[in-house]
Amino acid sequence: MALLNFFQNKATLGIDIGGTSIKIAEVSPGSSGPHLDNYALFENLSHLERSNAVFQSKTVKLYEEEIASYLKVIYKRAGFKAKRVFASLPAFSSFSTSIEIPMMSEKEVRQTLNFKAKQYIPLPMDSVALDWVKVGERLDDKGVKQQQLFLIAVPKNYLDQYQKIFRLAGLDLESLELEVFSTARLLGNTPEPTLIIDLGARSTLFIVAKNRAPHYISQSDFSSSSLTEAISRSLGINSLRAEGLKREKGLGSFDYEADKELSTLLTPVIDVIISEAKRAKDSYANLHHEDIKRVVLTGGGANLIGLREYIARALNLEVNKASSFEGIYYERRLDPILNDLSTELAVSLGLALKPFIE
Numbered sequence: 001m002a003l004l005n006f007f008q009n010k011a012t013l014g015i016d017i018g019g020t021s022i023k024i025a026e027v028s029p030g031s032s033g034p035h036l037d038n039y040a041l042f043e044n045l046s047h048l049e050r051s052n053a054v055f056q057s058k059t060v061k062l063y064e065e066e067i068a069s070y071l072k073v074i075y076k077r078a079g080f081k082a083k084r085v086f087a088s089l090p091a092f093s094s095f096s097t098s099i100e101i102p103m104m105s106e107k108e109v110r111q112t113l114n115f116k117a118k119q120y121i122p123l124p125m126d127s128v129a130l131d132w133v134k135v136g137e138r139l140d141d142k143g144v145k146q147q148q149l150f151l152i153a154v155p156k157n158y159l160d161q162y163q164k165i166f167r168l169a170g171l172d173l174e175s176l177e178l179e180v181f182s183t184a185r186l187l188g189n190t191p192e193p194t195l196i197i198d199l200g201a202r203s204t205l206f207i208v209a210k211n212r213a214p215h216y217i218s219q220s221d222f223s224s225s226s227l228t229e230a231i232s233r234s235l236g237i238n239s240l241r242a243e244g245l246k247r248e249k250g251l252g253s254f255d256y257e258a259d260k261e262l263s264t265l266l267t268p269v270i271d272v273i274i275s276e277a278k279r280a281k282d283s284y285a286n287l288h289h290e291d292i293k294r295v296v297l298t299g300g301g302a303n304l305i306g307l308r309e310y311i312a313r314a315l316n317l318e319v320n321k322a323s324s325f326e327g328i329y330y331e332r333r334l335d336p337i338l339n340d341l342s343t344e345l346a347v348s349l350g351l352a353l354k355p356f357i358e
Contacts, residue, residue, distance in 0.1 A: 011037065011082035013171070014352030015071070016179065018090070019202035020044050020225075021300070022070060025345050026082050027328070027352035034356045036330040040078040041344055042070065043300075064161055068168035075169070083172045086351040087162060088179040091205055091219055095121045095128075095153045096178070098135075098216060098287060100146040113151060121153045128153040133181075135213045136288075148288075150214060152178060175354065180217050182350030184209035185357060187296050187322055195281055195292045197273070197311070198346075199301030201225050204273055206280035208292060212357065216284040220276045224301030226269045234265045250305025263306075270307070274314045281315075298322040302343040322346050328353075 011028040026038040097120045101112055109132070117130055136148040159176060166173040179198075188194050188209025198205040203223050208216040232242035251263045281292045295317050297308055302321055312319035324342040328349065334341065 011084065012174075012352045012355060013080060013082045013085045014182070014348035014350065014354075015085055015087045015171075016182075016347040016351065017067060017087070017165075018200060018347075021201065022067075022074060023345055023348045024074065024078070024080065025348040025352045026080050027349070027356070028082070029356065030329055032329060034328050034353055036325070036328055036334075036349075037082075038078060038080055039341070039345060039348070040074050040080075042074050064164045065168060068165050071165070071169040071171070075171070083170075085166055085171045085173045086175045086177075086182075086354050087166065087173060088182055088347055088351055089154060089158070089162065089176055091178060091180055091217060092203065093154060093158050094178055095123075096180075096217060097151050099149050099151055100138075100140075101149065103137075103145050103147055109147075109149075113149070117151060117153060120151065123153070123155065127157075128155055129159055133213060135211075135215050138289075148215070154178075175351075177351070177354075179347050180205065180207050180209075180214045182347050182354070183207055183298065184214040184350075185212045186324055186346055186350035186353065187298060188212055188214070190294075192294065193284065193288070193290060193292050195277065195284075195295045197277055197295060197297050197299075197302070199224055199273070199297065199299040199304075199307075201300060204276070204299075204301075206277055208280065208284040215288060216280065218276065218280045218283070220273060222269055222272050222276070224299070224304075227266050227301070227304070230265050230269050231262065246304065250307065251310055252306060266304075267310070270310060271314075274311060277311075277315065293317060295319040296322055298324075298343045298346045300344055303340050324349050 011026060014025045016023040020043060022042045024040045025036060027034050028037050099116065113132055118125060121128060131152050133150045134147055135150050138146055138148065140146050162176055163173060183196055183198060184207060187196050189212050191211055193208050193210045196207040196209055198207065201224050204220045206218045207214050228239055228243045228246055231245055232239045245262060249262050251266060285291050295315060297319065308319050308321055322342045324346045325338060
């Protein structure tokens with residue numbers, strides 16, 4: 001699914017502009033498959049001291065000139081060469097839902113969805129870009145074949161802002177898509193449904209994906225920053241120090257009393273996220289009549305020490321961290337940091353791989 005498509009070239013840049021970070025992956029075609037040529041991770045830690053010091057959020061205006069200036073500096077310092085950009089839109093920028101309609105022609109689908117969308121979208125239809133993806137088929141209780149669609153609407157002014165950002169940055173924006181699609185493309189590549197928990201700095205996404213497409217999404221405001229805030233508030237330390245403790249200790253091995261104390265501060269927030277994951281899992285099962293048996297953790301927060309094991313015990317399911325580099329060739333010097341990069345670069349890699357997979 002792409003809400004905008006423009007140019008055709010070879011090497012691609014996948015650019016993920018998050019709430020507090022910018023992540024870029026440069027991928028080119030190789031004789032044996034896609035090759036990671038370059039990457040960049042830029043994190044703005046100012047949000048730990050000032051809550052409004054973020055690139056974007058539900059309540060903070062998107063500052064096109066500022067983000068474009070960051071992109072220019074990152075592009076130059078990292079030595080990127082490609083100009084062709086596939087970029088993501090955050091899930092909170094859109095309205096999306098799963099619906100079922102009878103089998104019909106594409107023209108009839110468009111007419112039907114233009115009418116049905118009014119039931120789900122609290123904005124004038126002429127102010128949004130509407131798109132959809134067919135994600136499956138099933139027979140209903142009467143034996144009538146229904147097609148399952150994932151409906152998306154994004155305010156046109158938001159699309160305009162992104163086009164301006166990349167124009168100011170001197171880059172060629174070929175495609176914009178919701179981050180859930182790039183994540184599903186990369187991490188939901190099995191015929192069985194996978195629950196992807198994307199633990200970001202400002203929110204957590206729950207995506208059920210299969211065959212490289214999202215079939216269900218939900219979102220929680222509890223996030224990686226919520227964990228930092230819990231430490232800061234309980235220990236009476238500043239957020240930067242709390243962030244350092246979180247990354248250094250995580251849920252810990254519990255060999256020391258200090259580690260146990262830190263764990264007790266983090267687990268209530270994690271338990272809320274797990275409750276939301278269970279709700280997403282059950283909602284998908286009720287809607288699509290199949291169970292989820294596999295969970296993948298991604299996003300920067302997925303690197304929290306001990307998190308995978310804790311969630312696996314709570315859900316009683318197979319839980320793994322994202323393996324974003326499967327099928328992608330990269331320099332072996334990245335091996336020592338590949339574990340962390342796999343979760344950090346999942347969205348940008350999913351974006352850059354779009355022309356190689358679709």
